[in-house]
Amino acid sequence: MKLNLGLPLIGLALLMACKNKGTETSERTVFLDKAGMDTTVNPGDNFFEYANGKWMKNTVIPDDQSGWGSFYTLYEDNLKKLKGIIEDAEKSNSAKGSIQQKVGDYYASGMDTTTIEKLGAEPLKPVLAKIDAAKNYQELVSLLAELAKTDEAGLLGLNVGADEKNSVKNIASFYQSGLSLPEKDYYFKTDSASKAARAGFVTYASTLFKLTGVDTATATKNANAILALETEIAKSHRSPQELRDPQKNYNKMSLAQLSQLAPNLNVPALFNAMKIKTDSVNVGQPDYFKTLSALLASQPLDVWKTKFKYNYMSRNAGLLSKAFVDASFNFNKIFNGQKKQSERWKRLVSGIDANLGDLLGQLYVEKYFTPEAKQRMDELVNNLQKVFATRIDKLDWMSAETKAKATEKLNIFLKKIGYTTKWKNFDDVTINKGDYLGNARSARTHSYNEMINKVGKPVDKTEWGMTPPTVNAYYNPTFNEIVFPAGILQFPFFDANADDAINYGAIGAVIGHEMTHGFDDQGRQYDAVGNMKDWWTKADADKFKVKADKVAAMYSGFTLLDNQHVNGNLTLGENLADIGGLAIAYDAFKLTEQGKEATKKIDGFTPDQRFFLSFAQVWRIKDRDENMRVRIKVDPHSPEMFRVNGPVYSMEAFYKAFNIPKTAKMYIAPENRLGVW
Incomplete structure (x- = not known):
């Protein structure tokens, strides 16, 4: 069981928008999209709409997408970069069995539509x-x-x-x-x-x-x-x-x-x-x-x-041939709403990441991931970890006995940032230019054998569950680890040139989210070494459940489309992580020099306002109705509007930052605000 950030598009990442190896990308200087905001909306009535309303109204979802927004655009841009890496590998004429040969020839086999069409079924x-x-x-x-x-x-x-x-x-x-x-x-x-x-x-x-x-x-x-x-x-x-x-x-x-x-x-x-x-x-x-x-x-x-x-x-x-591909697309568009297929090369790049992830990943991080990015992330993660420990210590509903065990679990989190230290071996995978299906089956056989060979053996905690370019993050309770692939360490989540309000509101909230998963309604059932074990006193567990039930009830009251309700019980773990993650990130932000400033504005916004706006604009996503209907039924993550509004309306700091009156539509009285950690 891995509890991930739940990006609406889980795939490949855009490159860092600043000072990357092998790039000539200019440094970003503006980090909030003021034009996409709808300032006619009171932030206390609907903060998501205030932060993103004009963008939501004016954005048209491309025909080949099930949704659109920051993650999608990052994904699309990154596909182009990865395509360049793969095409370079294809042209390299490298030795049989090399990384470049396997990556390049896999791509060539998929782009050889003449052979594929000729073979048919x-x-x-x-x-x-x-x-x-x-x-x-x-x-x-x-x-x-x-x-x-x-x-x-x-x-x-x-x-x-x-x-x-x-x-x-x-x-x-x-x-x-x-x-x-x-x-x-x-x-x-x-x-x-x-x-x-x-x-x-x-x-x-x-x-x-x-x-x-x-x-x-x-x-x-x-x-x-x-x-x-x-x-x-x-x-x-x-x-x-x-x-x-x-x-x-x-x-x-x-x-x-x-x-x-x-x-x-x-x-x-x-x-x-x-x-x-x-x-x-x-x-x-x-x-x-x-x-x-x-x-x-x-x-x-x-x-x-x-x-x-x-x-x-x-x-x-x-x-297989176009007729098979079209049949599959026509079936799947019932659930994702796409109007046309994405270009063939994009599907191939995604397939190579899925089947030969560590091979492509090595080429990716060699060219685009900087040691500076990892160093800055190490600092952010450590800062949030310290703040979380302080928050646990101050809880008024938890006993000292359970606090000690919770702190122990937090302090020994395994932290993985960027990419693996132990690349997987793909020597048993045979890739031939003229056999696209055979190449995929060879890669799957490799994955199966790798998996089966682990049965009964000691766990290797150096293993990663995501490839380096993935735009996502996760918490794994049996490893008690938080994992941030290189792909997510880029704007809008993170930018080395951004002020702390931007980074703590974005990647800080992501870090806090994954940390909180260790203590959500699922993660809390695992102890510090990753065993499913009850380490809580009964009184503390009962108090936790009362608080968690309130979270589930509030989110179940949220509706969209034709009065479709969010399932607060299905989304409980992610909602707890969103609420806790933002609160932890805010506390960590307040320890920075900018965080200690109350009034110094950038682009017309105070530090606290920038923190909350950064968080809200990270979740700027517009879904097709078909895609959202499926998500409501099966996705443990709430729709993006509620991933923003649920957490911010539970924080006193938000009310103060935007001078929210008690008469605001979404105002929650202090005694009714949601908060566990």
Whole structure:
């Protein structure tokens, strides 16, 4: 479980906008967008609109995007920079097996549309033939093991990581899978959006079958059969909110117990084929595996074969001819609202980051990440850590006993900034210019083997869960670590030339956010060394829950679109992190020279006003309705307006900074303000 910042666009980063190696970018001198503000809005009525209103009104989302805003523009600009790195690698004529050869030839294979179009569905046929040849579900289960090695099974969610109750040792964890729609309710609800999603799925699945030579009637029959099967599978799934309970998701069992739970999976043979050598595993959602086992025996073999074929085709649709790519795009736009596909080279750059992350990452940081940026981040992180410790010490609702343990956990945070100190080895990955699908499958096989080889072995805490160019950050409770990839260390989050108000309001709030995750409703269930363990007194835990429930209730009252409510329980952890993170960042800012100044203005704003405006403009995002509807159902992060307004209206410093009267629409009386940490 990793608790990330939750950027609406998780991908590659823009380069630092100041003094980067290998760039001639001029230094930025203006850090707030005054033109994008709507100063006709009272900041006490809607601070997000005050800070971003004109920008929100005037911005048109590009046709190839599901939303637009600072993160999206950073992502787009960075893709161009990364494209340059990759094209240089492609032209380098480097030795076979080198970083440049693998990165460059992977890109070349994906850009060779002539070969890809000529091949059509041919690359799929060997595996489709294997599925056809299965004589019973037992043989399909054997094939499931084979497809898992290339991440094409679609039925066995699998991850290997620290055992949550023995965090020094890795364990294989299995989790619910098998669905094509975003979450279980899409299979049962009768609203127009859910019906459209199911109809879109049938169209998509039938198109994939037709592209492999199946007649229209049979293709439609197959698609409807898969939808019916997935509906049965969905009955066993936990909801996104339920999946936030780490205790319920920890169900360690022996192989004999798993065999008893899911007898038709033939666990000993399955694990042998998957190269999993262990005497116990964690089964996150046992009901799913019990149901999967029963359905394997009760559903017709031909239905399962169509499901296997669909999973395989859908997983690879983006790597095939234009007809497959278009089918995949048309299905996914139901949920993201994009009107047209992004350019092919952009998709390829993203794919290389996903499949060969540490190879591309090495080239990225060598050219663009400065030691100065890391040094400044080290200072910021350490400052916020000290402030958080002080805040814990001053809590009036927590006992000295629990405070001591909370402080211990905070003080031993593992802090990772920029990029890994131990690059992964990709020697077993073979990249050929003429085999785009084969290259992707080779990279997936590498990832699988790397993962499986960790089972039962000691945890390596030098590992990173994100690639260096990623625009995001995360907290990992089993490592008790906070992680900030190089990609996020750039404007609007961070700029070495910016005043402290800007940096503390932006990257400072991000740092505080990730620190607070160690103490949110999920993170607080893990101790200082990363074990899921109750280290709280009962009285303190009860007081925490009362405060957390108030946060959940307030956010559940927020609405958007056609009166769609935010799910305050689903978003609770992120809301706690947003509120706590901003408060911690503000306290740290007040220790700086600028923070001690009350009236010295820049661009017409006091230091405190700049701090809050910097925070608000970081979250300047405009989503398509389709994308937002899915986010409300499945995303543990609140929509951006509430990520801004929820925290600021809980802080007395905000009210003072903007002279907010008690008559303001969003004024919260001091006794009702949200705050845990």
